[in-house]
Amino acid sequence: MVLCQESIRETMMEVRDAVTAEVVRNALSMAAQEGGVVVVKASHSTFIQEGADSSAAVLDATGRLVAQSTATTLMHAASLRESLRALILEIPTHTMRPGDVFAQNDPFKGGIHANDVAVLRPVFGADGGGPYYFAGTIIHVADLGGGYAGGVAATAQDMFAEGMNLPPVHLYRAGEPESVVWKIIENNSRTPEKVIGDIRALVSGANVMARRVEELVERYGVAGLSQHVEDYIAYTEARMREELRRFPAGTYHGSFTIDSDGIEANKTYQVEVAVTLPGDGSIQLDFEGTDPQARGAINASYSQALSGVLFAVRCFLDPSIPMNEGCYNTLDVNFPRGSLVNPNPPAACGGRIVVVTAAMEAIVEALSVARPDMALASSGIVHLYGMSGVRTGVASPWLLMAMDFGGLGARATCDGPDATGAFVLGGRTAVLQVEPYEAQYPVMIEHTRPRLDSGGPGEHRGGLGIDTSIRLLDQAELVVR
Structure with missing residues (x-):
C-alpha cells in the first residue's frame, strides 16, 4: 500500500x-x-x-x-x-x-x-x-x-x-x-x-x-x-532532430539563379547549397560556390541569411515546431565570407530578400530531392514598392509603402496557396489594404486581386500571384525593390 x-x-x-x-x-x-x-x-x-x-x-x-x-x-x-x-x-x-x-x-x-x-x-x-x-x-x-x-x-x-x-x-x-x-x-x-x-x-x-x-x-x-x-x-x-532523422542520410544539392542585381542588367548571380544529413538528427548547410557579393543592393547580411536558412528548414520539416534556440542547435551553416549570403561592409543590403529567397529555394530544392513525398516547387517573391511626394498646395510630405506577393509553389500532394507571402517574410505580412491607403495617401486603388492562371498548370498548380493597379492623384516618385 x-x-x-x-x-x-x-x-x-x-x-x-x-x-x-x-x-x-x-x-x-x-x-x-x-x-x-x-x-x-x-x-x-x-x-x-x-x-x-x-x-x-x-x-x-x-x-x-x-x-x-x-x-x-x-x-x-x-x-x-x-x-x-x-x-x-x-x-x-x-x-x-x-x-x-x-x-x-x-x-x-x-x-x-x-x-x-x-x-x-x-x-x-x-x-x-x-x-x-x-x-x-x-x-x-x-x-x-x-x-x-x-x-x-x-x-x-x-x-x-x-x-x-x-x-x-x-x-x-x-x-x-x-x-x-x-x-x-x-x-x-x-x-x-x-x-x-x-x-x-x-x-x-x-x-x-x-x-x-x-x-x-x-x-x-x-x-x-x-x-x-x-x-x-x-x-x-x-x-x-526527430524530424531530421526521417530523412535518408546523404548530401543533396540545390541552387537558384538571380536574374540581376539591379545595377548590372546582364549579369546573373548564383546561390549554391550542399545540404548534408548525417542521419543523427543534425543538418549541415554549406553555401560554398555561391557568387561573391553584388554591387547592387541584393546582398543578405549574415543574420538575414541565417533567418532564411532556419525558416526554410523548420517549415519544410514541421512549421508547428517552436521558434527558439533549439532549432539553431541542430544547424551547422557555412556562409562564405564576402559572398551574397555573408557580404563584407559596406555592401548594400536593402534588397536582401532576393538572396534570402534564393537561399531558401535552394535549400527546399535539396530537401525535396531527399524527400520527394514532401517536395515543394519554387515560389513567388515579394515585391516591395514605395511611392512618395509632397502634397500639392499643402507642402506635406507623404510616403506609401506596400508589398505584393507571388504564390507558394505547388506541393507534392496539393496546390500552392495563393499570394500568401508564406515563403517570404514568414507568411505573416499582408498585401495592400485598400481603405487605409486611400484614406491617408493621394492614391486610388483600382484593384488588388489574384492574377488568374499565374500559378502554372499541373496535377497540382502553384499559388496565384497578386495583380494590383494604383492610380496616382498627385505627383510622386515610384521605386520598386
Missing part, C-alpha cells in the same frame, strides 16, 4: 511538472506574441499597421532565442538574436541598468538594412539582479534618409546610400530618454513624426514583453524560470 501511494505521488508530481512546463512555454510564447502585436498596433506607419512587417522575441542574457512571435513575420528571428550578441559586445551587461533600452540597425552587427531598426530592453529581477533576459522588437521604420524615401534604394551600391546607420546605442538610460539619439534619428528622416512614432512603438512592444517576463521571474524565481527555458529549448531541439 505504501509503495502504491509513493507511485501515485510520483506520477502526480510528474503530471504537475509537465503541466507547469507547458504553462511556462505558452507564457513565454505569448509574451513575444503580445509584444509583436503591440508594435503593429502602435506603429505610425500604415505599412506596419496593415502589413505587419514586425518581429518580436524573448532572448536570454547570452543572446539565445527563447521565444519568437509567430503572430508577425518570422524572418527577423536571427536578426534580434545577432543584434543582441553585437550589443553585449559593445555595451556589456554588467553596465546595464533597469529602464535601459537600446537600438541598432547596422547590417554588419546583427541588423538587416537601414530601415529595419531593432530595439532591445534588458529584463531584471525584482531584487535588481540581472539582466536575465532581453525583450526584442524590430520593424521597417518609415524613413531614415538615404537615396530614396522609405529605404527602397534599388540603385544603392553601398550601405551609406540606404540610410542612417545606428550602432548599438541607448534610447533610454534608467528610464530617461537619450534625447540626443532621438534628435539624430528625427533629423535624418523625411517623415520625422512617423519614424519617431515607429520607434516608440518598438519600445512599447519591448516594454510589454519585458513586463511579462518579469512576472514569470517573480512567479517561478530566476533559477526556476531558467530551468523551464532550458527544458523548452531542449524540447524544440528534440522535435527538430
Whole structure:
C-alpha cells in the first residue's frame, strides 16, 4: 500500500511538472506574441499597421532565442538574436541598468538594412539582479534618409546610400530618454513624426514583453524560470532532430539563379547549397560556390541569411515546431565570407530578400530531392514598392509603402496557396489594404486581386500571384525593390 501511494505521488508530481512546463512555454510564447502585436498596433506607419512587417522575441542574457512571435513575420528571428550578441559586445551587461533600452540597425552587427531598426530592453529581477533576459522588437521604420524615401534604394551600391546607420546605442538610460539619439534619428528622416512614432512603438512592444517576463521571474524565481527555458529549448531541439532523422542520410544539392542585381542588367548571380544529413538528427548547410557579393543592393547580411536558412528548414520539416534556440542547435551553416549570403561592409543590403529567397529555394530544392513525398516547387517573391511626394498646395510630405506577393509553389500532394507571402517574410505580412491607403495617401486603388492562371498548370498548380493597379492623384516618385 505504501509503495502504491509513493507511485501515485510520483506520477502526480510528474503530471504537475509537465503541466507547469507547458504553462511556462505558452507564457513565454505569448509574451513575444503580445509584444509583436503591440508594435503593429502602435506603429505610425500604415505599412506596419496593415502589413505587419514586425518581429518580436524573448532572448536570454547570452543572446539565445527563447521565444519568437509567430503572430508577425518570422524572418527577423536571427536578426534580434545577432543584434543582441553585437550589443553585449559593445555595451556589456554588467553596465546595464533597469529602464535601459537600446537600438541598432547596422547590417554588419546583427541588423538587416537601414530601415529595419531593432530595439532591445534588458529584463531584471525584482531584487535588481540581472539582466536575465532581453525583450526584442524590430520593424521597417518609415524613413531614415538615404537615396530614396522609405529605404527602397534599388540603385544603392553601398550601405551609406540606404540610410542612417545606428550602432548599438541607448534610447533610454534608467528610464530617461537619450534625447540626443532621438534628435539624430528625427533629423535624418523625411517623415520625422512617423519614424519617431515607429520607434516608440518598438519600445512599447519591448516594454510589454519585458513586463511579462518579469512576472514569470517573480512567479517561478530566476533559477526556476531558467530551468523551464532550458527544458523548452531542449524540447524544440528534440522535435527538430526527430524530424531530421526521417530523412535518408546523404548530401543533396540545390541552387537558384538571380536574374540581376539591379545595377548590372546582364549579369546573373548564383546561390549554391550542399545540404548534408548525417542521419543523427543534425543538418549541415554549406553555401560554398555561391557568387561573391553584388554591387547592387541584393546582398543578405549574415543574420538575414541565417533567418532564411532556419525558416526554410523548420517549415519544410514541421512549421508547428517552436521558434527558439533549439532549432539553431541542430544547424551547422557555412556562409562564405564576402559572398551574397555573408557580404563584407559596406555592401548594400536593402534588397536582401532576393538572396534570402534564393537561399531558401535552394535549400527546399535539396530537401525535396531527399524527400520527394514532401517536395515543394519554387515560389513567388515579394515585391516591395514605395511611392512618395509632397502634397500639392499643402507642402506635406507623404510616403506609401506596400508589398505584393507571388504564390507558394505547388506541393507534392496539393496546390500552392495563393499570394500568401508564406515563403517570404514568414507568411505573416499582408498585401495592400485598400481603405487605409486611400484614406491617408493621394492614391486610388483600382484593384488588388489574384492574377488568374499565374500559378502554372499541373496535377497540382502553384499559388496565384497578386495583380494590383494604383492610380496616382498627385505627383510622386515610384521605386520598386
